[in-house]
Amino acid sequence: MDTDYAIIGGGVVGLSVAWGLLSRGRTVTVLDGDDGSFRASRGNFGLVWVQSKGMNQPRYARWSQRSAAIWAGFAEELAANTGQPVPLEQKGGYDLHFSEETLQATVEKYETLKAQLDGDYPFEVLGHNALRIEEPHIGPKVVGAILHHQDGHANPLKLLQALAADVRRMGGRVLTGKTVTAVTKPDAFRITCADGTILGAGRVILSAGLGAAQLGPSMGFKAPVRPQRGQVLITEKLPKLINRPSLIARQVDEGGIQIGATNEEVGHDDRVTQPGLSGLAAEAIAAYPALARAQLVRSWGALRVLSPDGLPIYQESTEMPGAFLVTCHSGITLAAAHARLLPDWLEGTEAAPDLEVFSEARFAVS
Numbered sequence: 001m002d003t004d005y006a007i008i009g010g011g012v013v014g015l016s017v018a019w020g021l022l023s024r025g026r027t028v029t030v031l032d033g034d035d036g037s038f039r040a041s042r043g044n045f046g047l048v049w050v051q052s053k054g055m056n057q058p059r060y061a062r063w064s065q066r067s068a069a070i071w072a073g074f075a076e077e078l079a080a081n082t083g084q085p086v087p088l089e090q091k092g093g094y095d096l097h098f099s100e101e102t103l104q105a106t107v108e109k110y111e112t113l114k115a116q117l118d119g120d121y122p123f124e125v126l127g128h129n130a131l132r133i134e135e136p137h138i139g140p141k142v143v144g145a146i147l148h149h150q151d152g153h154a155n156p157l158k159l160l161q162a163l164a165a166d167v168r169r170m171g172g173r174v175l176t177g178k179t180v181t182a183v184t185k186p187d188a189f190r191i192t193c194a195d196g197t198i199l200g201a202g203r204v205i206l207s208a209g210l211g212a213a214q215l216g217p218s219m220g221f222k223a224p225v226r227p228q229r230g231q232v233l234i235t236e237k238l239p240k241l242i243n244r245p246s247l248i249a250r251q252v253d254e255g256g257i258q259i260g261a262t263n264e265e266v267g268h269d270d271r272v273t274q275p276g277l278s279g280l281a282a283e284a285i286a287a288y289p290a291l292a293r294a295q296l297v298r299s300w301g302a303l304r305v306l307s308p309d310g311l312p313i314y315q316e317s318t319e320m321p322g323a324f325l326v327t328c329h330s331g332i333t334l335a336a337a338h339a340r341l342l343p344d345w346l347e348g349t350e351a352a353p354d355l356e357v358f359s360e361a362r363f364a365v366s
Helices: 012-023 058-082 100-116 128-134 156-169 209-219 274-287 289-293 335-340 342-347
Strands: 003-008 028-031 093-097 123-127 144-148 152-154 173-175 180-184 189-193 198-206 226-235 249-251 257-260 296-306 313-316 323-327
Touching: 003 012, 003 189, 012 028, 012 156, 012 323, 012 335, 012 342, 028 198, 058 100, 058 152, 058 156, 058 335, 093 100, 100 123, 100 144, 123 128, 128 144, 152 156, 156 173, 180 209, 198 209, 209 226, 209 296, 209 323, 226 274, 257 274, 274 289, 274 296, 335 342
Parallel strands: 003 028, 003 198, 028 173, 198 323
Antiparallel strands: 093 144, 123 144, 180 189, 189 198, 226 257, 226 296, 249 257, 313 323
16 A cells, blocks of 8 residues: 555645645655646635625635634644644624615625524624725725624635645655546456556545546446636736625735636636626726726636535545545635544544535435
8 A cells, every 4th residue: 555545636625625635744745737637726816705605505614714724824834844834814804785785685684694503603794884994995886894803805816826835845756637537346446547557545535626526426426526716816916906805805814916817617728708897896986986997917816626515525435445535625614624633534533523414325316
């Protein structure tokens, strides 16, 4: 056997899990795809976000809260280990509204969720004038916002770089350009790649994002994941304009303002489109009119990884015990939980979080 764990997929999800297992003394090999792979980790918005998560499943809100609460310590440890800072700002985030009706309807949903969470859902509603004190550049079309105090944002590329560096520092192997074609289990796991690489492992974690849909069924998983395109814009570096992030825009640590993102059901098409980018720009200018004068420097499209209900999937295969499916569309928010808490579930320790609500049983055909 070559390794205790083989992790298929080297994005933020796979590397976070690898980091956690290495921290516990396990040997880990990460098999990452080629440059043509669809990579959610390189196209995401960088939010560490609790707000609006779990509206129909409070356990998802709890899981997001647990991760957000330990994110800062996780980032600090990565930075200390690698010398590569992982910028994080966690002083709340906004859900901006352009109508009183949508604001009130959302507040009512939040109050319901707050009751289900025994009051642990710290948010406040800011009318336009109160919001203007917090955000002097907010536009007159914004009638108000919900400020959720557990929210924040990070630099996702620096997170990815620090994770990769620390995984290697701890002795993890990261093999790039590997397309896994088959996983079998005559005794230990045997993983075969398109280039002829063969790896033996005690356990296998499938965290290949959209790639799980192809490989998952052969390993005993339903893996009902689908792509959803998100287009994003980023401006030139600007003086401080936005104090807290929102789902419309955030000012990144380098100074640029990231604008996004669309939610488009277009299959595996990750291109940018003029209507998509124009819509993003118009909404951002409505929220922050000063952005009308900003120069745009880059745009991109990337594919989210979504399950049918939008929640993560954590599943051990019944056909191949020791094989696990780990997939979600909130890889940044959940990075700390995947690094600190998920290894207990994978290892079956007494401290294992109860993740039954995220199993594939919820997709059973009735």
